[in-house]
Amino acid sequence: MTTTTARDVAGSVLDPELPVLSIDDLGILRDVTEDDQGRVHVQITPTYSGCPAMETIRTDLVEALTTAGYQHVSVEFVLSPAWTTDWISDEGRRKLEEYGVAPPAPAGADGPVALTLSVRCPHCGSVDTRESSRFGSTACKALWVCQSCREPFDHFKTL
Amino acid sequence: MTDRDGYALAVADDALISAQRMGWWISRAPQLEEDVALANIGLDQLGQARALLASVGDEDELAYLRDERAFRNVHLVERDQSDFGVAMVRLLLFSAWQSELYAALRASSDPTLAGVAGKAVKEVAYHLDHASRWVVRLGDGTGESHRRVQDALEQEWPFLDELFDGSWLDSALVDQGVAVDPAGLRDGVLARVLPVLEEATLTVPEVSPARGGGRQGLHTEQMGYLLAEMQHLARSHPGATW
Known part of the structure; x- marks a missing residue:
């Protein structure tokens, strides 16, 4: 029962770069365990090897769990199995689009990186969009432009 | 240091030093994008390097406080790359090699x-795609861009061989399935690079391999300048944070 609670608290921590998504939505929360001494151990996995948000997420996890009454919290980064955008929940995809970020296409299992042929504009819904830069404001996003409403937008890269 | 750590350092240092050269381009690239x-x-x-360095020791000490002779990266990544054509040709070669290496190392x-x-x-895969697009665009571009990227290829090609040299590596590590035999990656790398060069209308240079030695800690003159910039702050102000 208590493990569920610790997991709920951990899962509700927000991603600092996409503050509408919880780390549970993003699929980077691996495991939360609590031992009989009340010590909580959290495992998270990075989206990209160099993702600079990981340290912030670690701090936020410790703070959230400490505030919720867990005195001994440890956070571990695990690399394997590698995160994929397929682990973003349906709820997470919906929130991304509402936030103005086009969600990633399905990656599929271990295949080559799929080239995205068309991305729907999160502002006006048009599919008349083009890639402006394969690399965007953060490691996980590419920059796109809508040809219909002329607005630029981020696209969460399929990984 | 164990052989395993020596191998992890080699893979880490290639990524770390390449990252440092990439950082030079911030604010200097031909477009904001x-x-x-x-x-x-x-x-x-950098992220790849950090995870590997942390498995060997303290990542900050390894990055900021090691002397030049203790770095094990290849010469390909350490030399100056203040010409955009050189940067893209090098990224093509390096990311093609990293693609093959990492694909094989998944089974380590x-x-x-x-x-x-x-x-x-x-x-x-994204890095390789990015470099490939630029090399094609420049090689099959104007006379000037073709000439410059061909020059870049002539300059970088001799440094490709060092990536496939396994003489520094204890073969037991390969036998144990820890490391990947560098020589075995050559065909896969060429299969990725040659079609890009052909599409870019570039000619594969006929040049002798450079001498190498990076894996043994023997580096080019430019490595010293790179480390001076990368390590200066941490060495002059130990423990500095911001």
Whole structure:
């Protein structure tokens, strides 16, 4: 029962770069365990090897769990199995689009990186969009432009 | 240092030093989008390096306090790359090699090497794609861009061979499934690079391999300047934070 609670608290921590998504939505929360001494151990996995948000997420996890009454919290980064955008929940995809970020296409299992042929504009819904830069404001996003409403937008890269 | 750690350092140092060279481009690339792209590519490489360094020792000490002779990266990544054509040709060669290396290392018996490789192989696919597009665009572009990127290829090609040299590596590590035999990656790398060069209307240079020695800690003159910039702050102000 208590493990569920610790997991709920951990899962509700927000991603600092996409503050509408919880780390549970993003699929980077691996495991939360609590031992009989009340010590909580959290495992998270990075989206990209160099993702600079990981340290912030670690701090936020410790703070959230400490505030919720867990005195001994440890956070571990695990690399394997590698995160994929397929682990973003349906709820997470919906929130991304509402936030103005086009969600990633399905990656599929271990295949080559799929080239995205068309991305729907999160502002006006048009599919008349083009890639402006394969690399965007953060490691996980590419920059796109809508040809219909002329607005630029981020696209969460399929990984 | 164990042989395993020596191998992890070699893979880490290639990524770390390449990341440092990528960082040079921030604010200097031909387009704003390219500043962002090269910064992101460098960040991925830095992340790969950090996870590997942390499996060997203290990552900050290893990055900031090691002397030149203790770095094991190849010469390909350490030399000056203040010409954009050189930067893109080098990224093409390096990311093609990293693609093959990481794809094979996913099956490593060492959990850290396998874990880093499993993540990195997907990131590097984007780097290779980015470099390929630029090399095609420049090679099959104007007379001037073709000439310059062909010159870049002539300059970088001799440094490709060092990536396939396994003479520094204890073969037991390969037998145990920890490391990947560097020589075995050559065909796969060429299969990725040659079609790009052909599409870019570039000619594969007929040049002798450079002498190498990076894996043994013997570096080019430019490595000293790179380390001076990379390590200066940490060495002059130990423990500095911001």
